[in-house]
Amino acid sequence: xxxxxxxxxxxxxxxxxxxxxxxxxxxxxxxxxxxxxxxxxxxxxxxxxxxxxxxxxxxxxxxxxxxxxxxxxxxxxxxxxxxxxxxxxxxxxxxxxxxxxxxxxxxxxxxxxxxxxxxxxxxxxxxxxxxxxxxxxxxxxxxxxxxxxxxxxxxxxxxxxxxxxxxxxxxxxxxxxxxxxxxxxxxxxxxxxxxxxxxxxxxxxxxxxxxxxxxxxxxxxxxxxxxxxxxxxxxxxxxxxxxxxxxxxxxxxx
DNA sequence: GCCCTTGTTACGCC
DNA sequence: AGGCGTAACAAGGG
Numbered sequence: 001x002x003x004x005x006x007x008x009x010x011x012x013x014x015x016x017x018x019x020x021x022x023x024x025x026x027x028x029x030x031x032x033x034x035x036x037x038x039x040x041x042x043x044x045x046x047x048x049x050x051x052x053x054x055x056x057x058x059x060x061x062x063x064x065x066x067x068x069x070x071x072x073x074x075x076x077x078x079x080x081x082x083x084x085x086x087x088x089x090x091x092x093x094x095x096x097x098x099x100x101x102x103x104x105x106x107x108x109x110x111x112x113x114x115x116x117x118x119x120x121x122x123x124x125x126x127x128x129x130x131x132x133x134x135x136x137x138x139x140x141x142x143x144x145x146x147x148x149x150x151x152x153x154x155x156x157x158x159x160x161x162x163x164x165x166x167x168x169x170x171x172x173x174x175x176x177x178x179x180x181x182x183x184x185x186x187x188x189x190x191x192x193x194x195x196x197x198x199x200x201x202x203x204x205x206x207x208x209x210x211x212x213x214x215x216x217x218x219x220x221x222x223x224x225x226x227x228x229x230x231x232x233x234x235x236x237x238x239x240x241x242x243x244x245x246x247x248x249x250x251x252x253x254x
Numbered sequence: 255g256c257c258c259t260t261g262t263t264a265c266g267c268c
Numbered sequence: 269a270g271g272c273g274t275a276a277c278a279a280g281g282g
Contacts, residue, residue, distance in 0.1 A: 001259085001260055001261080002261095003261095053261080067261090067262090068261095069260080069261065069262085069278090070259080070260040070261060070278090071259095071260080071278095071279090071280085114278085114279065114280060115259095115260085115277095115278045115279050115280070116278055116279080117260080117261070117262085117277085117278065117279095119262090148271085148272095149271080149272085150271080150272060150273085154272085154273085157261085159261085159262080166260075166261075167259095167260065167261090168260095242273095243273075243274065243275095244259095244260075244261095245258090245259080245260095
């Protein structure tokens with residue numbers, strides 16, 4: 001599913017639309033504001049940025065916001081940013097195109113989303129989002145955890161706290177930093193915050209290089225088949241924490 | 255054919 | 269008041 005890493009790959013694909021003009025917009029009206037198509041038509045793309053899971057396409061007019069939900073894929077000129085998306089559809093079926101931005105040079109920028117959880121916006125408000133997963137400082141991470149009395153898992157999934165982490169990335173980072181997802185956030189020690197921040201700095205870029213949030217130790221097949229913990233051979237636990245299925249090792253994550 | 259999956263929001267509770 | 273937990277949502281796939 002598109003977490004911050006996948007959306008960063010989408011952003012890199014979207015860079016290919018910079019300098020190109022929009023001829024026509026076809027959009028699923030239930031996923032965008034009423035003025036969306038008019039606001040984008042005849043604009044020229046000027047930039048491709050990202051905050052958390054939100055892709056921001058600058059134009060010579062407004063900024064276009066694309067959010068991909070759980071199964072949204074970005075396709076530019078027939079080339080998908082990610083071919084095989086975890087939990088995404090098996091095919092790139094035309095019926096699942098929720099947004100088609102046809103360019104004057106014959107190219108097309110599409111969002112293909114089987115489950116219709118993508119959302120499209122004009123000049124989206126990024127203020128409520130926390131610091132981006134790649135930019136968050138150790139001090140920011142510490143401050144965010146300090147002021148919350150809910151589970152570590154819930155805080156890290158909260159886009160207002162840190163923008164861009166999803167279920168799989170959070171489990172992966174907690175596994176690397178030896179922290180139990182059920183820990184109450186404001187009981188995490190400074191030393192543990194340092195470990196968590198170091199895990200983000202090391203593993204987020206590494207997973208991005210490998211192709212996304214499914215390339216970690218707790219990969220989707222590990223999550224389903226549940227072998228012993230690759231670190232210490234103890235059984236992995238599975239339970240709902242922070243409202244999401246969580247996988248962790250009760251031996252080395254405390 | 256039931257049930258799992260996810261990100262976000264709405265809502266009720268304490 | 270406001271933080272927290274949970275249900276609901278869509279729909280393909282196992």
